[in-house]
Amino acid sequence: MAISNTQPLDKAAKSGAFGFKLPAEARIFMVLLGVALIFELLGWIFVGQSFIANKERLIVMVLQVSVIGIIAVGVTQIIIMGGIDLSSGSVVALTAMVSASLAQTSDFARAVFPSLTDLPVIAPLVAGLLVGLVCGLINGAVIARTAIPPFIATLGMMVTARGLAKWYTKGEPISMLSDNYAAIGAGINPIIIFLLTALVFHIVLSYTRYGKYTYAIGANRAAARVAGINVNRHLILVYTVAGLLSGLAGVVTSARAVSGQAGMGMMYELDAIAAAVIGGTSLNGGLGKITGTVIGALILGTMTSGFTFLRIDAYYQEIVKGIIIVVAVVADQYRQRNRRS
Amino acid sequence: MLSLAPEKPQAAALSHPPVERETLLIEVEGVRKAFPGVVALDDVSFRLRAGTVHALMGENGAGKSTLMKILAGVYIPDKGVYRLHGREIALTSPLDALENGIAMIHQELNLMPFMSIAENIWIRREPLNRFGLIDHARMYQMTRELFAQLSIDLDPEAKVASLSISSRQMVEIARAVSYNSDVLIMDEPTSALTEHEVAHLFRIVRMLREQGKGIIYITHKMNELFEIADEVSVFRDGHFIGCKRVEQLTHDEVIRMMVGREITEMFPKTIVPIGEVALEVENLTLDGVFRDVTFSVRQGEILGVAGLIGSGRSNVAETLFGVSPASSGQIRINGQAVTVDSPRTAMQHGMAFLTEDRKDTGCFLNLSIQENMQISVLGGDNLKAGFVRQQALDSMCAAMSGTLRVKTPNLDERIENLSGGNQQKVLIGRWLLTKPKILILDEPTRGIDVGAKAEIHKLICKLAGQGVAVIMISSELPEVLGMSDRIMVMHEGRVTGIVDRADATQVSIMTLAAG
Numbered sequence: 001m002a003i004s005n006t007q008p009l010d011k012a013a014k015s016g017a018f019g020f021k022l023p024a025e026a027r028i029f030m031v032l033l034g035v036a037l038i039f040e041l042l043g044w045i046f047v048g049q050s051f052i053a054n055k056e057r058l059i060v061m062v063l064q065v066s067v068i069g070i071i072a073v074g075v076t077q078i079i080i081m082g083g084i085d086l087s088s089g090s091v092v093a094l095t096a097m098v099s100a101s102l103a104q105t106s107d108f109a110r111a112v113f114p115s116l117t118d119l120p121v122i123a124p125l126v127a128g129l130l131v132g133l134v135c136g137l138i139n140g141a142v143i144a145r146t147a148i149p150p151f152i153a154t155l156g157m158m159v160t161a162r163g164l165a166k167w168y169t170k171g172e173p174i175s176m177l178s179d180n181y182a183a184i185g186a187g188i189n190p191i192i193i194f195l196l197t198a199l200v201f202h203i204v205l206s207y208t209r210y211g212k213y214t215y216a217i218g219a220n221r222a223a224a225r226v227a228g229i230n231v232n233r234h235l236i237l238v239y240t241v242a243g244l245l246s247g248l249a250g251v252v253t254s255a256r257a258v259s260g261q262a263g264m265g266m267m268y269e270l271d272a273i274a275a276a277v278i279g280g281t282s283l284n285g286g287l288g289k290i291t292g293t294v295i296g297a298l299i300l301g302t303m304t305s306g307f308t309f310l311r312i313d314a315y316y317q318e319i320v321k322g323i324i325i326v327v328a329v330v331a332d333q334y335r336q337r338n339r340r341s
Numbered sequence: 342m343l344s345l346a347p348e349k350p351q352a353a354a355l356s357h358p359p360v361e362r363e364t365l366l367i368e369v370e371g372v373r374k375a376f377p378g379v380v381a382l383d384d385v386s387f388r389l390r391a392g393t394v395h396a397l398m399g400e401n402g403a404g405k406s407t408l409m410k411i412l413a414g415v416y417i418p419d420k421g422v423y424r425l426h427g428r429e430i431a432l433t434s435p436l437d438a439l440e441n442g443i444a445m446i447h448q449e450l451n452l453m454p455f456m457s458i459a460e461n462i463w464i465r466r467e468p469l470n471r472f473g474l475i476d477h478a479r480m481y482q483m484t485r486e487l488f489a490q491l492s493i494d495l496d497p498e499a500k501v502a503s504l505s506i507s508s509r510q511m512v513e514i515a516r517a518v519s520y521n522s523d524v525l526i527m528d529e530p531t532s533a534l535t536e537h538e539v540a541h542l543f544r545i546v547r548m549l550r551e552q553g554k555g556i557i558y559i560t561h562k563m564n565e566l567f568e569i570a571d572e573v574s575v576f577r578d579g580h581f582i583g584c585k586r587v588e589q590l591t592h593d594e595v596i597r598m599m600v601g602r603e604i605t606e607m608f609p610k611t612i613v614p615i616g617e618v619a620l621e622v623e624n625l626t627l628d629g630v631f632r633d634v635t636f637s638v639r640q641g642e643i644l645g646v647a648g649l650i651g652s653g654r655s656n657v658a659e660t661l662f663g664v665s666p667a668s669s670g671q672i673r674i675n676g677q678a679v680t681v682d683s684p685r686t687a688m689q690h691g692m693a694f695l696t697e698d699r700k701d702t703g704c705f706l707n708l709s710i711q712e713n714m715q716i717s718v719l720g721g722d723n724l725k726a727g728f729v730r731q732q733a734l735d736s737m738c739a740a741m742s743g744t745l746r747v748k749t750p751n752l753d754e755r756i757e758n759l760s761g762g763n764q765q766k767v768l769i770g771r772w773l774l775t776k777p778k779i780l781i782l783d784e785p786t787r788g789i790d791v792g793a794k795a796e797i798h799k800l801i802c803k804l805a806g807q808g809v810a811v812i813m814i815s816s817e818l819p820e821v822l823g824m825s826d827r828i829m830v831m832h833e834g835r836v837t838g839i840v841d842r843a844d845a846t847q848v849s850i851m852t853l854a855a856g
Contacts, residue, residue, distance in 0.1 A: 207728050209719040216716050219705035226664060226702050227717045227771065228688045286707045 024280045028295045035299055039306035051309055059188060065275070065301035066190035067092070067256075067265075069294060070249040072272040073194075073201050074136075074242030076293040079276050080205075081238050082218040082285030083143070083150040087157035088246040088272055091135045092265025093165040095250025099128030099181075100174040100260025108176035112169060121180040128251040129244055135161055136243015140236035158269065165262040174260035185256025193252055195294075197245065202290040214238055218285030274321070275300055278328045299324075364390045365427065366524055366555040367412065367443075372421030374407055379788065381407040385421070385581040387574055389524065389555040394546060396566050396587075397559045399576035399599055400649075400816065400851075405559050408576070409526050412557065413445040414438030426523075444517035445526040452509055454502035459484040461501055462516045487519055491545050507534045514545060525549065526557045531565060532651060543569050561649045563592055563855045575599055593848065596855070600818055600847040608823030609799045611806065615826070616640030618676070619810035620779050622661070625670035630656045631834035634670070638779070638810040643801065645825030646814040647850050653834040654814045655697050658781050661812075662694040663687040674779070688717070693777035695768055697784045697814070703768045704756050711752040713767050714738045718774045741770040746796060762793025769800065780804060783814045798824060818847050832856040 036052055043051035051057070071088045078085045101112040103124035111117050135157060142153045183189070205211035213234050217224045225231045249268070254260045279296025281288025300321070307317040367389040374382040382404045389395050397405045410416045411423070414432035423430055425441060432438045435445065452461050459480045460467075468483065470476040484497035493511050501509060510530060517525050527546075531539045546556055546569055558570060566573060567587060574584040575598040582598050621637040631653035638644045648654045660667045663681040672679055674690050681687045687694070696702040705713050715723075715734045723730050738752055745766040749759060756764055765785065772780065785801065786794040801824065805811050815821045821828055822845055829839045830853035838853040 207731065209724055209727070209729055212712065212716065212719055212729060215708060215712065216705050219708050220702075222702045223696075223705060224716075226662070226684050226694060226696055228685045228775075229716070230683070230685055286705065 025289060025291045025295060028278070028280055028292050028299075032295050032299050032302065035302050035306070039302070039309065042306075042310055046310060051306060057305060057309065059191070061301045061305040062191050062194075062298065063188070064304055065271075065297045066194040067249045067253050068268055068271045068275060068300065069194040069297040070197050070252065071246055071268055072275040072293045072297055073197050073290055074245035075269070075272040076276040076279070076281050076288055076290055077201065077205065077214055077238050078150075078242050079273070079281045079283060080218045080285060080288045081214045081235065082221060083235070083239070084154065084273070084283075085139065085239070085242055086151065086154040086269050087135060087139060087161055088242070088249070089265040089268035089270075090158045090161035090165065091132055091243060091246040092250040092253055092268055093262055094135065094161045094168070095128040095131045095247040096254035096264045097165045097168045097174060097260045097262060098131045099124040099251050100177055100254040101168070102127050103177040103181035103254075104174065105176050105178050111176070112174055118178065121178065121184070124181055125184070125251055128254075129247045132247015132250060133240055133244045135246070136240040137236065139243060140239030143239065144232035144235045162262070165264075168262070169260075171262060173262075174254075175258070177254070177258050177260075181255055182258045183255070185252050185254075185258075190252050190256060193248070197248070198290050198294050205290060210234075210237070215286055218287075220286070271300060274325045274328075277325065277332070280332070282332055283329070364392070366391050366425070368422075368424040368427070369408075369412070370422045372408070372411060372418045372423070374411060374416055374418050380579055382411070382418075382579045385576070385579070387412075387581065388584070389557060390572070391523070391555050392550055392553045393571040394550055394556045394558050394569050396570035396573040397557060397576065398561075398566065398573055398595060399582075400818070403576040403599070404579040405576050406528070407579075409445070409528060409557065409559060412438075412524075413443055413526055415445075439520055439522070442521070442523040443526065444520050444522035444524070445528070446510075446513045446517050446530055447528060452501045452512060455500060457498050457500055458495060458504075458512050459497040461512060462487070462497075462519055484515075487515055491515055491518060491548075492541070507538045510534060511538075511541075514542070518545075518549065522554070524555045524557065526559075528559045529561065529651075530558075531560070531562070539565075561651075561855065563595065566595065567592075596848055596851045600851050608820070609795070609802050610824055611802050613641045613802075613806040615642050616808055619674065620661075620812075621671075621673040621676075623671040623673070625657065625660060625672065626668050627656060627660050627665060628668040630665075631660075631831070634831075634836055636829050636836065636839060638812055640778075640808040640810050641805050642826045643805050643811040643813055643824055645821035645828040646812060646831065647816075647818065647821045647828055648831035648854050650816070651833075652831040652854065654831050655783050656834075657831070658694060658783050658812065658814060661687070662692055662781060664694075688775060691776075691778035692781065693772035693775055693779070694781045695765075695772060695783060695785055697787070699761065699764055699768065699788075704764055706757040707755060709753045710742070710747070710749060710756050710759070710767055711735065711738050713756045714741065714752070714770050714774065717771050737774060738770070741774060742767070745770050745773075745800065760789070760793075762789035762797075765789055765797065766793070769797070773804075777809060779810045779812070781812045781814075784816065785813060786820065787816070818850060821850065822847065830854050 039051040043049055071092070075085050075088060102116055102119055103121070104111040104117050106117040139154050139157050142148065143150050205214065213224070213229050216227070216229060217231055217234060221231060250265065253264050257264070275297040276288065276293045277283065277296070278299055279288070279292030279294070281292060303321060304317060365388055367387070369385070369387045372382055372385045373380070385404065385408060387408060397409065399405050407416065411418050414435045414437050417433070423432070430441065432441065438445070462484055463480050467475045468479045481497045488495060488497070493515060495504070495508055495511065501512065504512065514530070530542060534542060549556060560566060570587050572584060572586055573590065573595065575582040575595065577599060617640055618637050619640045623635050625634040626632040634657050636644065646654050656665070659665050661672065661681065663683045663686055666682045672681055679690050681690065684694070700706065705716070715738055719729055723734055742749070742752060747763050747766045747770070749763065756767055759767065782801070786797055801811060801813065813821070813824060826842050827839055828845050828850060830837050830850055832854055833856060837856065840849060
């Protein structure tokens, strides 16, 4: 597509060893391969087995980042548009609570809504998606109508939604969910949902007016307005879509855990932002692709798996992850500067 | 003596009035400053004598501001000599200039709104008590003394945010004076002041002059020049034109010095049949910016809009296009009253608006040429089941860039990598794809090379020939004179005249623009 990042991002890519321009995603994919190969090498040295040639490990690796990935598909759109969303993790918790409460079986004596048990699976699913959608709609409306920074608006939603999730059952977890509901998160279903979501929004961003407007607003909001785009309406729309995807992530999370807990989705918003940024989405807006974000999420997953595989403590994982996020953003800025000169 | 046709500006350097070297505060010779794509100043000289008010005049883009910024250490010149008190210096920053006794009062106010007046004035030089903490009482006292000297009546403890624009201007002036500078540079200091406040400012300026300070005074207002200035230096197109004592000049002579260039460029103006009235504007007002603007444009007509920066020209265009909707007044299109509250509704009424600032409000710099050109037509026939019909758009844009002769290997190139002229063509293409009936162009040829300029002029005439009503705002008088059927001139938010092509001359337009 015309939006594709055909512009050389650095001198090496421009006239590098291959003699042709590499798209940004290809370079991020190389990073993914590089990280995997490092673990492969360390695996043979320290553990005595292959890291990559293990189907189960690969599935777990992707499963671990599926929920983050679903959120990141929405967050990527917001960042491309020049915004930010800190509320995703809390929205996951709130939707998990609401949809789980409508998915309980009548076998359980202490259901949240004793009269609303054994509902068809569509009920909790739709309720969860609606909760996410409404949270996103509120984010978007507040940002568009009051012109406060998205950081603050979504920070408010982050705290509020988490509070609502705790208030919903006064902190009690919700359990005894129907088998049909649990099936949503069973096996590799989260992976399928993640990849389908990514595919749909990859197409939407590349080939629809919605996508074109998203990039245009992120590239230059004032120019977008002069060009006749209803910027406020589009802002609300994109935040709503991101909220909807957070809702979907909440449903998948609670279905997979077969319970709803107010502490679910803690810090997911940051992992989602990290996936987008590592995947090449620029926080300045106007630049980024869903494919990059998918690879970014896989890089995060590979690192978590890799560290576990090498039996390195979780502390180190977090330390290294933090450093990688900063390096990714520094690299992004460096590329931007290079392009200008 | 001053020559009125100084096509060789070097000769003009000789036209400084003879002065005693000792009284020179500032002496600048052969200064050149280039920015990417434009030479802002070339071989410019300037002298400031102690105890004088020296006005700088010239059209927009003549180089006054660049020279002033060089004098105040904001820009470093590429070439030339800068002497202060006869000693050659090379300023490295505005702070460096301040420490050398050169203070500048900026057009944009540079005060910190949530700090007190006193804190703003003495920032970086706060009086300290014996514990090394800021001695506020003394700072307020110092401010009161300074204000008494300048007869300014403001509370030193008040927050700057609570002050009116004109009071802030006074604080700026007091701050500059507080540095005991020998040279004060004032960039259009009266633009935000009432008549009463202007009189106060002039009293301060005269007092400073009597103290032997040199004041560089940039203004667009002719009456101020004759009221306050002792000498005037005129600039045009980055060249120094001449320097004279004010009493030796008349109003008309100053204007001729400012505009006296030959119209050497050829304009492809063709006479086309003028049709029905396409747009009528009556008493259009945007509170605090412009008021009672009334004009009309017919199909096939090019209405030029002239006026200095700050005259409200661009604001009228923005209001017409719904970027900042009007406070009152009426807009009629084809005789029908319409409400324009957003660019979207303006487009629905057949308007298109090429903005003044390509980078800020025109281009999506990190998107491709294709994306930039098609953004305003992603609807109607170009949309099918929510999907953009990219192939149709590709061929539309390819045809358009062919017509406009955009120089690029392909349309997937980022617009950022194009020259200014080609970026402008892409943006014009964006609007032409919307098939506008009324085309508003704000500085359509600013900052682009001569070749592309001529092509854009030809294009504008062709569009008028097709019955498009064109409103063209421009700071370049020859362009306005060469292209327009009628010229509307604005000054300080009001229309000062609408002149027919046959009656328009550089001097008549400039006189209206200067108020």
